[in-house]
Amino acid sequence: MSRYTIKDIAKICGVGTSTVSRAINNDPGVNEKTKERVLEAVRKYHYIPNNSAVNLKKSESNNVAVLVKGRNNPFFQSMYSVFETELQKHEYTFTMREVGAYEDEMRIAQELIREKRLKGIIFLGGMVGDVDEKLEHIDIPSVLCTVAVTMESCNHSLVAIDDVKESEKVVNYLIRQGHKKIAMITGVRSDSGIGALRLKGYEKALDENGIEFDENLIINMDDDIPDYSYENGYVVTKKLLESGHKFSALFAASDTTAFGAYRAILESGKRIPEDISVVGFDGIDMANFMYPSLTTIKQPGERMAKEAVRLLHDEIEGNSVVSKTIFSADLLENESVKNI
Amino acid sequence: MSRYTIKDIAKICGVGTSTVSRAINNDPGVNEKTKERVLEAVRKYHYIPNNSAVNLKKSESNNVAVLVKGRNNPFFQSMYSVFETELQKHEYTFTMREVGAYEDEMRIAQELIREKRLKGIIFLGGMVGDVDEKLEHIDIPSVLCTVAVTMESCNHSLVAIDDVKESEKVVNYLIRQGHKKIAMITGVRSDSGIGALRLKGYEKALDENGIEFDENLIINMDDDIPDYSYENGYVVTKKLLESGHKFSALFAASDTTAFGAYRAILESGKRIPEDISVVGFDGIDMANFMYPSLTTIKQPGERMAKEAVRLLHDEIEGNSVVSKTIFSADLLENESVKNI
DNA sequence: GTGAAAGCGCTAACAT
DNA sequence: ATGTTAGCGCTTTCAC
Numbered sequence: 170m171s172r173y174t175i176k177d178i179a180k181i182c183g184v185g186t187s188t189v190s191r192a193i194n195n196d197p198g199v200n201e202k203t204k205e206r207v208l209e210a211v212r213k214y215h216y217i218p219n220n221s222a223v224n225l226k227k228s229e230s231n232n233v234a235v236l237v238k239g240r241n242n243p244f245f246q247s248m249y250s251v252f253e254t255e256l257q258k259h260e261y262t263f264t265m266r267e268v269g270a271y272e273d274e275m276r277i278a279q280e281l282i283r284e285k286r287l288k289g290i291i292f293l294g295g296m297v298g299d300v301d302e303k304l305e306h307i308d309i310p311s312v313l314c315t316v317a318v319t320m321e322s323c324n325h326s327l328v329a330i331d332d333v334k335e336s337e338k339v340v341n342y343l344i345r346q347g348h349k350k351i352a353m354i355t356g357v358r359s360d361s362g363i364g365a366l367r368l369k370g371y372e373k374a375l376d377e378n379g380i381e382f383d384e385n386l387i388i389n390m391d392d393d394i395p396d397y398s399y400e401n402g403y404v405v406t407k408k409l410l411e412s413g414h415k416f417s418a419l420f421a422a423s424d425t426t427a428f429g430a431y432r433a434i435l436e437s438g439k440r441i442p443e444d445i446s447v448v449g450f451d452g453i454d455m456a457n458f459m460y461p462s463l464t465t466i467k468q469p470g471e472r473m474a475k476e477a478v479r480l481l482h483d484e485i486e487g488n489s490v491v492s493k494t495i496f497s498a499d500l501l502e503n504e505s506v507k508n509i
Numbered sequence: 510m511s512r513y514t515i516k517d518i519a520k521i522c523g524v525g526t527s528t529v530s531r532a533i534n535n536d537p538g539v540n541e542k543t544k545e546r547v548l549e550a551v552r553k554y555h556y557i558p559n560n561s562a563v564n565l566k567k568s569e570s571n572n573v574a575v576l577v578k579g580r581n582n583p584f585f586q587s588m589y590s591v592f593e594t595e596l597q598k599h600e601y602t603f604t605m606r607e608v609g610a611y612e613d614e615m616r617i618a619q620e621l622i623r624e625k626r627l628k629g630i631i632f633l634g635g636m637v638g639d640v641d642e643k644l645e646h647i648d649i650p651s652v653l654c655t656v657a658v659t660m661e662s663c664n665h666s667l668v669a670i671d672d673v674k675e676s677e678k679v680v681n682y683l684i685r686q687g688h689k690k691i692a693m694i695t696g697v698r699s700d701s702g703i704g705a706l707r708l709k710g711y712e713k714a715l716d717e718n719g720i721e722f723d724e725n726l727i728i729n730m731d732d733d734i735p736d737y738s739y740e741n742g743y744v745v746t747k748k749l750l751e752s753g754h755k756f757s758a759l760f761a762a763s764d765t766t767a768f769g770a771y772r773a774i775l776e777s778g779k780r781i782p783e784d785i786s787v788v789g790f791d792g793i794d795m796a797n798f799m800y801p802s803l804t805t806i807k808q809p810g811e812r813m814a815k816e817a818v819r820l821l822h823d824e825i826e827g828n829s830v831v832s833k834t835i836f837s838a839d840l841l842e843n844e845s846v847k848n849i
Numbered sequence: 850g851t852g853a854a855a856g857c858g859c860t861a862a863c864a865t
Numbered sequence: 866a867t868g869t870t871a872g873c874g875c876t877t878t879c880a881c
Contacts, residue, residue, distance in 0.1 A: 218620075280557055
């Protein structure tokens with residue numbers, strides 16, 4: 170079965186290629202009848218344009234790409250449909266591209282920019298380190314979304330929450346509920362992203378309340394297991410419980426980690442929240458269906474995605490160049506914390 | 510900041526474009542020195558080839574695409590890295606493309622075939638209805654993976670499990686444990702995919718054991734909520750509990766649904782498995798960290814992905830045309846079932 | 850070992 | 866309203 174090109178269709182219909190092109194792309198100045206004839210041939214022979222040729226030819230497009238690092242992050246899942254809807258509202262077509270842990274997101278971004286003649290790009294997740302340097306060669310409007318950078322360290326458009334502040338918030342909440350011995354599961358030892366920021370918030374909260382920092386209650390995720398996984402939360406919590414160090418509350422750096430922690434705690438015969446209170450971070454769907462439901466910090470994923478599109482659009486339209494939006498996240502008070 | 514093309518680099522280096530092309534693509538017949546010179550310019554000016562042009566020009570590639578319907582299905586998550594590794598082993602480069610619920614997967618497949626000059630394509634998930642008709646215009650080797658088709662109804666390469674048989678297996682297990690009043694959460698009313706197949710297995714198991722089918726114990730997922738979501742499992746289980754119909758065991762059509770069901774059951778004051786036994790289907794990671802851990806049917810995701818690649822490779826190499834592999838899934842006996 | 854040139858399939862002037 | 870044609874940026878003969 171052979172593949173038809175625009176030339177074939179033109180020949181079949183006895184018209185020029187440009188007429189076929191116009192008919193396909195709904196160009197106004199085409200006779201209704203010829204148009205119908207062309208479209209019928211298109212259907213009949215299952216002609217599908219070659220996007221490589223289209224992209225190559227067009228000097229510009231309305232494509233916007235969303236580049237995701239850590240596609241399986243459940244927190245991102247609430248954002249995908251929002252990106253899609255919002256970009257469509259602004260008449261952009263969009264491409265979602267996942268970048269693997271091993272891949273160079275900047276390289277991929279560059280390839281995409283050329284290949285699809287992107288108008289703009291949104292980076293979702295990832296992107297630690299010197300952001301400005303990394304983005305140096307991205308010569309189209311771009312917005313960072315949900316990346317672990319601090320305001321100051323970055324000279325690009327940005328949508329995020331203040332991980333330090335929010336983590337401080339939830340730990341303060343625990344303290345208000347009477348907890349003093351608060352354990353924390355933070356990122357792997359080498360982590361410099363959200364794990365580190367959330368740990369910083371934890372430390373600040375303790376400090377403000379005159380509670381002494383106890384290294385024994387800080388536990389890093391296991392390097393040999395995917396970080397922020399259920400299993401990691403389970404394994405390290407189990408280790409913590411076995412260590413014998415006492416604590417009345419546990420702050421997990423993510424809801425998924427908290428889920429693993431639940432299992433470890435319950436398995437050890439302890440109850441949540443009667444014996445140990447637990448809080449998470451992210452506010453993913455799962456938190457509400459855990460039993461007891463998980464008290465956590467809920468990031469406003471939908472609003473963040475929407476704002477990222479808005480900033481990108483502004484930048485594309487030239488209305489502004491660099492602007493940052495830091496959202497405040499809400500404490501979602503569920504059942505996993507006991508007032509002692 | 511301007512974008513460099515191969516011509517620019519050629520000019521800068523004082524060579525022809527073909528030399529640049531050869532240098533970039535590691536063509537053997539290039540003088541080491543010129544090659545070095547070219548690559549340095551490439552680095553210096555951040556030249557990145559335009560993939561559209563590359564794809565357009567090349568008459569064939571080693572690209573294989575994996576087209577996923579329902580990317581967020583957690584069961585698929587264990588498969589992605591396997592596809593990647595296995596395809597790489599066979600020297601294929603691979604593209605993962607998600608197709609939205611609203612999108613026409615066949616259209617996208619066709620576009621991809623032309624755009625990337627695909628050698629083969631794997632369809633992961635989706636694909637209900639008349640598969641043969643849908644695939645009629647896919648003129649490259651293709652393999653269906655984890656789709657809800659029955660062996661007979663499809664004349665294409667296929668990797669799957671037998672949903673009916675496996676569901677029968679888990680229900681039989683419940684019956685062996687002494688359960689007679691077994692409720693089931695199945696797909697939405699209009700579902701003709703896995704929900705329907707798994708329901709059929711349930712019916713068969715009951716039938717074989719002379720247990721009367723009780724319509725009151727079958728509950729469809731709610732149309733107004735994403736199917737197979739936690740929430741759907743929660744909502745319908747709650748409804749079932751409130752209906753007052755008695756049952757000692759609950760079979761949820763997926764692990765995620767079972768997770769929602771857990772919450773509904775526990776919230777109602779009942780215990781798992783003492784009061785109600787629960788089983789799921791899929792065998793995703795989560796099942797092992799639920800409390801109690803969920804007894805379920807574990808689909809061999811990794812092996813299925815591997816086999817899909819093998820079949821595709823065979824087909825590409827012309828060793829075979831159509832072959833089907835039906836894997837058997839294992840009953841994962843965890844803690845959520847009580848012997849009564 | 851290297852360059853010139855043809856052409857992949859399409860769109861968009863520019864003609865007519 | 867429609868056809869002709871020049872490239873988009875690259876790879877790949879084919880000469881040298």
